[in-house]
Amino acid sequence: MWSNFYLLFILYWNFNYINTNENEFHLYMDNQTLCNQEIIYLKNIHIGRIYSHIDYHNKYFYFPDNHCTITIQTKKRIWMSLEYFQSNSSSSFPRCIDGKYVGNDDRLQIIDGYKNGSILRIICGKDTDKYFDRTPLILKSSIFTIDWQTKSQSFGFELKFILYDLAIDGQCLNSNQFQCKNKRCIDKSLICYDEDYCGDKSYENSLEKNSQCIMKIAKQKTIHSYLIFILIIFCCCCLFVCILICSLKICRKRSKNKECVGGL
């Protein structure tokens, strides 16, 4: 009985392990527990994503009249890129800059440092998803502030940030890091994903990616086949026990009628 539970637990745990993308950190700008709080310190994280709202993934609109500021501090360098942005403000993009950032617009501000730091990008305006500046942002500090203010509703934004170190004397300090051509050292686990976390497509078709990721995939496949094996054994055992119980019951009925073979 207990061993069955144990098996189920192991199965559950392992499947969880396969499905989660380790170290990716998600944060939502309509989470009132996070908004307008003190600094958030991130440790042991290599990549994060910030979304305008929790329902972003379901393609629901964000809520109007939300103002959220979040400041994140890490121990590494940061570069980020805005993957998607669509707001629903009445003004066009240039007015959003001229208005000294106090208009009635849905507006995203990305600041290098604390709230008082230098503004790296301000995005607002209707349907800016086609026109906004997609060039990556390289931060000077290891702190950044995101300020998101809404008056109306639309699809919102997705912002990706990647933590890295810089190679010193052509070497990454940590052996768990992959050195990009642009001298950034990112965590090796990142190069197995299809996205470009270096920012310069360094590991596309690279030898290191091939060896590193084939091993990783093989490892997952081994775990996978191992799990399927356990599952099959488990099912067989259950089936066997069922058959045994059934045949015993049938046998008992029959033995009352003195017809059971084998003397059971």
Ligand SMILES: *[C@@H]1O[C@H](CO)[C@@H](O)[C@H](O)[C@H]1NC(C)=O
């Ligand atoms: C909102 O933020 C709190 C505090 O960090 C966190 O515990 C919670 O999981 C967040 N909720 C969602 C839906 O992300």
Ligand SMILES: *[C@@H]1O[C@H](CO)[C@@H](O)[C@H](O)[C@H]1NC(C)=O
């Ligand atoms: C900005 O804010 C931080 C923290 O609140 C403070 O330590 C720093 O001195 C401020 N910088 C300026 C230029 O005001």
Ligand SMILES: *[C@@H]1O[C@H](CO)[C@@H](O)[C@H](O)[C@H]1NC(C)=O
């Ligand atoms: C944009 O905002 C207006 C009014 O603020 C609203 O009526 C409209 O439904 C919104 N459109 C979208 C796509 O959010």
